[in-house]
Amino acid sequence: MIVRACKIAVVSGKGGTGKTLVSTNLAYLASKTHPTHLYDLDVEEPNDHLFFGTENASVEIVKQMVPLVQDDKCDYCGYCSEVCEFHAIITLKDRVMVFPELCHSCYACLELCPQNAIQEGFRDIGSISIITNQNLKLITGTLNVGEMATTALIDNAKRAESDSGELHIYDAPPGTSCPLIESIKGIDFLLLVGEPTPFGLHDLDLIVQMVKKMGIPMGLVINKAMPENHSLEQYGQQNQIPLLGNIPFRRDIAQAYARSELVIQTIPGMEEIFRQILDGVLVRAKGMRQ
């Protein structure tokens, strides 16, 4: 029997709040009891691999469709240029120019060409690498520098190895725009990583207000927690989001991160904190058997 994996996204809105810290440690801990996949979906700046190494990675190139105009069939009528909403194809008197970086691969030109002169061409937009570490698979999407097809690469990365593993953890990109939406499509649980600053709170709230409407269950981890600051606890209570753990604001944690260490392995007390977070996630995530 194939059991669909439980999918959890780790998000924050603001960058640098600790998404990668939480995702990597949580995935490593979870893999001790469940076959786990960690997906690094911050494809513009993926970092999870820094904590697991890249030895024996299998790498697959991600391609995207771009129009390929067949000169022998094209009569330069210019209809493809007219229907392209992204100005990615321009017709001159005796040739057609394609600007691949502007193309959204919508196929409008190909579908609508009166002469059937456009074929599928492909170009590289990035890669997906997979490394296996015992019960943990790390799947990293990397967008080629200079490319704008962030969401297409995220979509491809999520499809990799999607039929195996019990727990899929998505390390999501920062922000609140289309790459984030692409990352949280189809998830069972949203793990919010907040830092108790006005910046952290503001960006977190943007996501919470959107996700509330989508009806996805949420939980909150406070990173860089400070004993005298209760802004995020209060925020969680007001929005009925359960608090699953507190990671203190300490130089030794920042330094361990700065040495590419998993804090659960090197800092006393951290495994307990992450165990509590993991248990909280597993209990609440839909369809997950403990």
Place this chain on the structure above:
Amino acid sequence: MEIVIMSGKGGTGKTSIAAALGVIAGSRVVVVDSDVDASNLFLLYQPQKFREVEFYSGKKALIDAEKCEYCGLCYEKCRFSAIELIGELYKVNDPNCEGCSLCSRICPYGAISMLDNLAGNWYISRNRFQQWFVHAALGIGQGNSGKLVSKVKEEARKIAQEEKIPFVLVDGPPGVGCPAISAISETDLVLIVTEATPSGLHDLKRLVELIKHFKVEAACLINKADLNTLIKEDIEGYCSSVGIPVIGELPFHPVFTEALQLNKTIVEMDFSDINNTIQEVWKTITQGG
């Protein structure tokens, strides 16, 4: 002269440093927050809005249920899974729709129209330091953030020109994708704020690749420099190898977080060492500007 502050990795201190540089520059600068999908600078600047403009970008399909004959052609041809079958009705899932108009053009019953998409707002404000401040708010889940980044930069340049203000200082977006490309295109200098962690260095390299691709001048500031001195040296070595000067370093210090909690810029916290470094950075990047 336009200076854009970028980092690749989020959370390296871009906004804290942009805010501080803006305060130091005083009346000689128009400040821009171009991190339009998670903007934070306004929290420190407490702007009063002078002008608010709706930002339309792209289109979204809309199916007229009266005209639809349920043939399913749109559903079949859409490459973005933006047409959903809900019960018996075909509906457009707005966040997925890229506005390519293919469905609208092929619908045999003319049942699909394309509507202009309200993607967000942009604002011209005066901040609490009596500076012009151009910022924006992209609607949640919207695409096209690169176009809004270009828009706020363009508005700031206009103000600078009209009022003869010599500098435009832009707090940039993270990453190296569409908004980052818009932020660095046609700029005079990118000030990179990195941090002494492996992630900081890794993301710095990708950002530098992008900067070199666009042939823009750059300088680098290392934040949290004392977190890992070996990585700090690696960053210095890397920058030197690609011809990017390292023009300052700042420590990992709780005062950065304390300042944020008080909604203050770091230079208002009276830490003379940090203030001096930021003063020096401003002097260095504006020499000859």
